[in-house]
Amino acid sequence: MSRFMDTLIASARHDVGARARGLTTGEPHEPRRRTWSEVHEQARCIAGALRRQEGTPAVGSGDAVAVLAADPGSIAPAVQAVWLSGGSVTMLHQPTQRTDLTHWARDTLRTLRMIGARLVLLGPPFDGLADVLDEHGIEYRNLSELADSVAVLEAPVETAETDTALLQLTSGSVAEPKAVRITHGNLDSNARAMVERAGLDAEHDVVVSWLPLFHDMGMVGCLAVPMFLGMEAVKVTPADFLERSMLWPELISRYGGTVTAAPNFAYAIVGRRMARADDGAFDLSTLRFALNGAEPIDPAAVRTFVDAGARFGLSPGSMVCAFGMAESTLAVSFPPPGRGVEVDTVDPDELERRRRAEPIGQEPTGQESDGARSFALLGSALPGLEVEVVDDSGRRLGRREVGRLRIRGAAVTPGYLTVDGPLSARDEQGWLETGDEGYLVDEQVVICGRRKDVIIMGGRNVYPVDIERTACEVEGVRAGNAAAVRLDAGSRRERFAVVVESRLAGDEEAEQALGKRVASRVFEVIGLRPSTVVVLRPGTLPKTPSGKLRRAATAELITTG
Known part of the structure; x- marks a missing residue:
């Protein structure tokens, strides 16, 4: 057995x-x-x-x-x-x-x-x-x-x-x-590694989750691991959360939840709503491990949740930013609980032109200034896993050099099933290419973005997530619902478009005004101007079943529609 x-x-x-x-x-x-x-x-x-x-x-x-x-x-x-x-x-x-x-x-x-x-x-x-x-x-x-x-x-x-x-x-x-x-x-290797790194205790921990069970974070992290460990679990559905997002902190309060997990957008939504809640509405003092993963982590959104939760007893050290993927069963890296969110703020020119993450210091609040780029530190590789950064020739890169991330270890899948038959996932040395660009700082992983989505203009390598976060700062854009997509990828005239969701969609004059504000803000912060800004109705942006942006499908939507 x-x-x-x-x-x-x-x-x-x-x-x-x-x-x-x-x-x-x-x-x-x-x-x-x-x-x-x-x-x-x-x-x-x-x-x-x-x-x-x-x-x-x-x-x-x-x-x-x-x-x-x-x-x-x-x-x-x-x-x-x-x-x-x-x-x-x-x-x-x-x-x-x-x-x-x-x-x-x-x-x-x-x-x-x-x-x-x-x-x-x-x-x-x-x-x-x-x-x-x-x-x-x-x-x-x-x-x-x-x-x-x-x-x-x-x-x-x-x-x-x-x-x-x-x-x-x-x-x-x-x-x-x-x-x-x-x-x-x-499954056994990753479950044991997560239990060790998170310090999960079957006698005392209680996991509260609404994550979908067709996603690896919901199935492995919030069902298989509690079942494996014999840990108390409270499980509702994504529909329950979408119907009433404050059910999540309510259940943590009611059941004394100590462990939870969600993608970044959920912490942003609940953080904003908790900020308007009455004193004493929740008790988050028991929560010690709140994992943030499954999509790019926005330090500002995390800070919104942590700051709003402080009024309800939430410890700032409870937030844990993670790197994971289905190919590693679930988790690749995250820091031990108690350290809270750690941010690396780097020079944007060094990052985009020289492919180096040179630190420039940060404000006490962690807010970006003068176009600086801030990334969450995602901890070191879990026990049984290795993470390294290499260039396009496969040469291993050093500290703070940006390149291709790859992983190796007992939790890494041997391969895929596809409509054309089985497909190996690892090379001869056991390495699996994650498809991400990033770097290492004191063995901690930093993710810059997906390689296939990087926008190359004027010798700069610009990550869509930076453009998307900037677009979402503009009033009228639905939080977390902006996509920056490459146009004419690989050509000498590579461009990019910004696609946003807004309740202003359908009003031509309002759409034009919003598009101008988005383009202006992106140029102000990123230094590049989108070739176009497209405004869509809420719920229109192409996303995966688990809620991630599908940038290639978005590009196809605006070029063919």
Whole structure:
């Protein structure tokens, strides 16, 4: 049996009695708590049914099983059941109210063929999609029916460290799917490294999360790790958060949450709203580890959250800025808790022209001045992982030299599944190219931006995130909803456009005025003028299922639309 499964099963069997830890779901309307032992027993029932399917082949060792559900209370035992059966789990991208179900079914069928899925486990709130699956001949089982099974799996199927545990669909177009293959060994290594670096304690820690379980930070960090460790967890859905974002600090207050995680935009939103909340509305004094990852970290947004939370007992040292990716199972680096946000402020000319991150000092507030660039320090590589920076020839670069980031270690995936077949992820020495540009400072990782998105103009290498943050400072632009995209990439006339969302969209005069303000502000701070500023209605910017900007799709949208 793999080490990961051995530990998970041992944690479930240990969680009995009055002090047993468990999983709470259903907040805020119908909270329900089950101990990890109870989750495990339900998983054994589901696994028993999966191993004895009627009318379809039984799930066995090495089989890929897809899950389409949003309710964490249904997903937790289902995922564990697949692992107990010897299979791997793929969380499918979920349709929204605006999704064309015909297109979704076509793309989903392509994904299922790519991973060789035997079955889809269907649960709330997607039970109504059974007819769509039937129409396309996709085998499925309803999770509510499986949970009532009387067939209990007596013993788990043996799993090796090299067996696949997760097939994590990558961000991007669902029409061109790609899945990261995470083995049991990968999962075990990264889980143990995160537990060590974060100092997670099953006896005392409580994780509170709303992150989607089809994303690696939600699935691995906020479900698999608590399940593995036997740690108390409170889990709601992204829809709950989007409906009422202040539910997040409310749940931390109610359950004494000590650990949480979210992308940068969520901290920015909640920080602004907490600043307007009444005294005593929340108690964040228990929170000791608030991980910020999954998208570029804006020090100013982080500061908004930390400053607003101070009134409710939040320790400034609780914020932890991280670097992670599905290819490393989840986490690559983050600092130990308690240090808070550390910012590196560098000379923009040295960064853009000489590819060096020369420090220029910073104001006590950490605010940028005179066009300086500030980046969050993301800690050193977790145990079992290495990070290095190289140039385009593969030569290892020194301290503060900007280049290509690559990673190596036990948590790094061996490869991908694609529609054209398996694809190796690592070179002969085991290194995986992350696709990011960055540098190292005293072994701490700094991310400047994605290599494919860098805008090259007049000998300068400009990172879109700097332009986007500047655009979002302009009144009328929706916070966190601006994209800077390359035009005529690779040509001598390379240009860039700025695309923003605004409620002013549709009013031609207001759009023009906003575009002028954005262009002026970008020129003032960055020293380059966009060739055009496009104003879109809210919710129009192309994003991945996990909410990241799709800059290539944005460029295509404005050049073809």
